[in-house]
């Protein structure tokens with residue numbers, strides 16, 4: 751069943767057309783990856799889905815409802831969450847305070863506490879540093895914290911904007927293991943990545959953007975074998 755349906759959306763920044771006629775579907779339980787060079791419109795697509803930039807044309811449905819004109823906070827309340835590029839954790843707060851922020855809209859405090867404990871079990875590095883400032887974490891640990899915080903919002907669809915950017919190879923592997931694990935636990939994921947090989951390896955569907963348009967879409971295995979994609983994005987591994 752379709753969880754997210756983006757239909758023919760157009761987004762402009764002044765005279766710059768950032769997205770044009772973009773279609774995208776994420777079915778319940780899927781990982782969908784969006785690939786493309788810098789400036790292709792990937793972040794804009796995620797911002798449009800969250801309602802952070804207005805649409806010039808097209809529509810968005812989430813979980814059966816038309817959210818095209820819904821404000822961002824109600825989209826978040828309905829189960830959409832974005833882990834933005836650069837992670838945006840609050841480095842002057844502790845690890846634990848960052849996690850608690852993810853749950854700020856929830857009133858089931860006992861469950862929240864249990865879920866924070868579950869996150870600590872999953873990420874022992876965060877548990878050890880729970881009372882330290884988030885600025886003390888490595889880039890990889892900050893990314894795990896950003897994802898942990900997003901999980902506490904109880905999303906139905908988690909959008910990740912270039913989560914592997916700047917991480918060491920070890921953390922990149924850990925990150926992709928985590929993405930697969932969260933998906934196995936039932937979370938649907940929309941993944942924007944520059945690490946094309948890894949992203950195609952975990953995704954159920956892939957879409958390639960170029961200058962704000964969808965130029966390729968479909969089965970990740972078929973896309974990975976497509977000479978056009980190999981030439982454009984897989985060259986550097």
Ligand code: ATP
Pocket residue numbers: 763766767768786787788789790791792793794795
């Ligand atoms: P990157 O990987 O570099 O973030 P991207 O694929 O996410 O690239 P976007 O950031 O969505 O691409 O940008 C798409 C286009 O819109 C680019 O031409 C960019 O210069 C332009 N753009 C993005 N944000 C703004 C903005 N706030 N104002 C004006 N133009 C913008």
